[in-house]
Amino acid sequence: MLNSLRMSMGWVHTWMGLVLGFVLMICFFFGALSVFDREIDRWAIPDTRFEPQPMPSFDKVLKPVFEQLQPDPVDMAATERRVVGSLPDPETLKLESLFAYNTHRDPVLLIGGEFAIPNEPIDPADDHQHVHGRATVNPATGELLNDDALKIGSDWFYPMHFSLNLNWMMLGYWIVGLAALVMLAGLVSGVIIHRKIFREFFTFRPWKNLFRSSLDLHNMTGVVALPFHFFFAFTALVIFASNIYLPVTHTTLKPLHEHHEMLEAARTGLPHEPSGVAAPLASVDAMVAEAKRRWAERDMAGDVGFLTINHLGDENAYVSIYRAGSDRVALVGEGIHFDASTGEVIREEPPRSVVSSIDEFLTGLHLQHFEHWMLRWLYVFGGLLGAICIATGFVLFVEKRKARHARNGSQGSRIVDALAVTTVTGMVLAAVGMLVANRLLPADLAGKGQWEQTAFWSVWGLAFLHAALRSSPVAKARHNPAWREQSLLVGLMSLSAVGLNWVTTGDHLIKTVFTDTYWAVAGVDLSLIVTALVAFYAAAKLRAPVAAQQKEQAVSRNKQVNAYD
Amino acid sequence: MISQAALQTTNRVIAAILGGYAFTWGFSVLGIATMVALGIDFHEAETAISLVAFLVFLGLFLWTFAANSMIRVWLVLAGGAGVMMSVGLMLQNSLLS
Amino acid sequence: MTEAIWLVAAAMAAVLSMSWLALAYENHWQQVFPQTGTLPNRSRLKLTGWAFLLLSAVFCLNADHPSMAVLVWVMLLTVAAFSVAMMLSHRPGLLKMICPPLFAARA
Structure with missing residues (x-):
């Protein structure tokens, strides 16, 4: 296409980058926020502002909590549609498996389980015959916390960056997957277009015209963070490969997969099915102690990150204990499996193979279970560099074409500019607006999480309307004042979020930094203040071109007036 | 009236995304089946392929836009996908029988 | 605590390294150095730059498990390169103090 390699790569870079760039902005920005998703949760749910804790005693704390666990009503309703007849009373359903998961950053513990149901499935191939339940627990006291409160960090911003919170037909995942592929294609094609990569490594000339200085920034942020951009887009695809993007082993190769599962169950001794004979549960704490002893023996002493029990209450029940990978780039792993009724070790997973280690490193570097605050901030920075790279790409697109479009009477630049405003400042407004809504809405409001989501989408929608309505100067090759107006609003909203946090919870920065240090909340507040400063700075900078434009307009109007004389 | 150029561009984009995906799918099926046939653990094979598959997809994606002949592109993408898929399925059948 | 010291050292080495590589x-x-009539001694600057790049890696390895140190x-290096680019465009004078005369050559 287009005669030469560089020209065809230029086409891919420009057009695919433009279309999927709007998605990539969301991935990079909300991805950067996800680095601190648990901390944002603390900010948004003040009841959980206490210190992170290790996995508590199962026998003393968690066992009684699991007895209170109830099937999720939403999942009850969804399951009811897939089975013959109606489901029994949720109170009578029996828990058949359970899990507990925590990270080194979690003050709260996420637990859940699967409840067995007696009904036959409508579709005989449907082997997913159970109802899920989940709860959030204070591990210090074993008290069940209100799970209704939306975890804005880990249940909204985090899924936003890989699914756009667009769950219908998994549509969001697929759009993001395509965007990740296009990101990789954009990086490779960008390198091909620009042969002088290293010469431009340190080059940023803000005093040049807008096109030239944006191009500098576009190249520089793309190149200095090239490894970050490449590996995050690439690992995003790898993480979801086997379950979403390339599920060959669940479709085309399903027979081979099932055959392997059977062989594996026989080899590992972990029972695939319950026996039907009831048996009691031995001390899980003793099993945890044994698992920790074995990890220490392998010179990788650590804490429990993930604990599961399968076939609960049955003779074939087994407990699996996984190590938290917080001291290296790893996921939960090094699983040790115990017979639940005798407490004996059934199987200790062997060390990982080379392929599996590479995979663990690649997925682990993206999922960041590690405990390393500096690396977390470096990641935030990398994500923001990605966002700058894409945003400057939009500016380049518009600056290159708007004069021509103005002459031809085309609306192309105007549309791109309005969408760029929406996905740059508009997106920040939506995120900050959600935090403001979180502090303004009363904590005991029914369906508060729903309202917060409505606030998020409404702010974003309004930002789009505003950007579109104000964008008419772009069609005349001028600047869109919406950039500046939304920047000002970002600044004001960010500061009011900090103020509202102080007023509604009493946690002001002097307290959270100095007198009663709590970095999760202080970090969010400080980040909001930095956001405000950057936004005000940008608004001040953006004043100049708009002011010049107004002057120019005034001059041309005078000329017109004179012409009529 | 849609211009010739627009049709050609649409053809490229569809080939790059859907054709590339089909090829990658066939590649994965054949790759995993072959590795299992060679005695490599199933999940090991699955993981190894997932690490390579998207690089294959990326290469095909870019090649589709750079290639001169769209006929050749479609021959390689659709033909390759079909052949690899069939051979992979035959391998699976022989492994299970 | 020692970990933090190694990391600070690694960050400083990275910034120095990137500065010298840029000045080359x-x-x-x-x-x-506008209007001083000097040019960079490219080979010295590059050599020192690359040496500090490696030094920064060594410091990282001292602080963390190798898998994490790489990241x-x-x-x-990314942040350092970005900071150097920003210094060059906004406060180039700052880079004077890390440039002893042995890095300069007569024009």
Whole structure:
């Protein structure tokens, strides 16, 4: 296409980058926020502002909590549609498996389980015959916390960056997957277009015209963070490969997969099915102690990150204990499996193979279970560099074409500019607006999480309307004042979020930094203040071109007036 | 009236995304089946392929836009996908029988 | 605590390394030393730059498990390169103090 390699790569870079760039902005920005998703949760749910804790005693704390666990009503309703007849009373359903998961950053513990149901499935191939339940627990006291409160960090911003919170037909995942592929294609094609990569490594000339200085920034942020951009887009695809993007082993190769599962169950001794004979549960704490002893023996002493029990209450029940990978780039792993009724070790997973280690490193570097605050901030920075790279790409697109479009009477630049405003400042407004809504809405409001989501989408929608309505100067090759107006609003909203946090919870920065240090909340507040400063700075900078434009307009109007004389 | 150029561009984009995906799918099926046939653990094979598959997809994606002949592109993408898929399925059948 | 010291050292080494690698380019050297009639001693600057790049990696390895050190190192280099680019465009004078005369050559 287009005669030469560089020209065809230029086409891919420009057009695919433009279309999927709007998605990539969301991935990079909300991805950067996800680095601190648990901390944002603390900010948004003040009841959980206490210190992170290790996995508590199962026998003393968690066992009684699991007895209170109830099937999720939403999942009850969804399951009811897939089975013959109606489901029994949720109170009578029996828990058949359970899990507990925590990270080194979690003050709260996420637990859940699967409840067995007696009904036959409508579709005989449907082997997913159970109802899920989940709860959030204070591990210090074993008290069940209100799970209704939306975890804005880990249940909204985090899924936003890989699914756009667009769950219908998994549509969001697929759009993001395509965007990740296009990101990789954009990086490779960008390198091909620009042969002088290293010469431009340190080059940023803000005093040049807008096109030239944006191009500098576009190249520089793309190149200095090239490894970050490449590996995050690439690992995003790898993480979801086997379950979403390339599920060959669940479709085309399903027979081979099932055959392997059977062989594996026989080899590992972990029972695939319950026996039907009831048996009691031995001390899980003793099993945890044994698992920790074995990890220490392998010179990788650590804490429990993930604990599961399968076939609960049955003779074939087994407990699996996984190590938290917080001291290296790893996921939960090094699983040790115990017979639940005798407490004996059934199987200790062997060390990982080379392929599996590479995979663990690649997925682990993206999922960041590690405990390393500096690396977390470096990641935030990398994500923001990605966002700058894409945003400057939009500016380049518009600056290159708007004069021509103005002459031809085309609306192309105007549309791109309005969408760029929406996905740059508009997106920040939506995120900050959600935090403001979180502090303004009363904590005991029914369906508060729903309202917060409505606030998020409404702010974003309004930002789009505003950007579109104000964008008419772009069609005349001028600047869109919406950039500046939304920047000002970002600044004001960010500061009011900090103020509202102080007023509604009493946690002001002097307290959270100095007198009663709590970095999760202080970090969010400080980040909001930095956001405000950057936004005000940008608004001040953006004043100049708009002011010049107004002057120019005034001059041309005078000329017109004179012409009529 | 849609211009010739627009049709050609649409053809490229569809080939790059859907054709590339089909090829990658066939590649994965054949790759995993072959590795299992060679005695490599199933999940090991699955993981190894997932690490390579998207690089294959990326290469095909870019090649589709750079290639001169769209006929050749479609021959390689659709033909390759079909052949690899069939051979992979035959391998699976022989492994299970 | 020692970990933090190693990481700070690694960050400083990364910034120094990137500064010298940048100054090895004539156009950036001119930004820092306009109208002095000097040019960069390219080979010395590059050599020292690369040496500090490796030094930064060693410091990272001292602080963390190797799997994590690699990531910290790569990300530090990214931030360092970005900071150097920003210094060059906004406060090029800052880079004077890390440039002893042995890095200069007569024009």
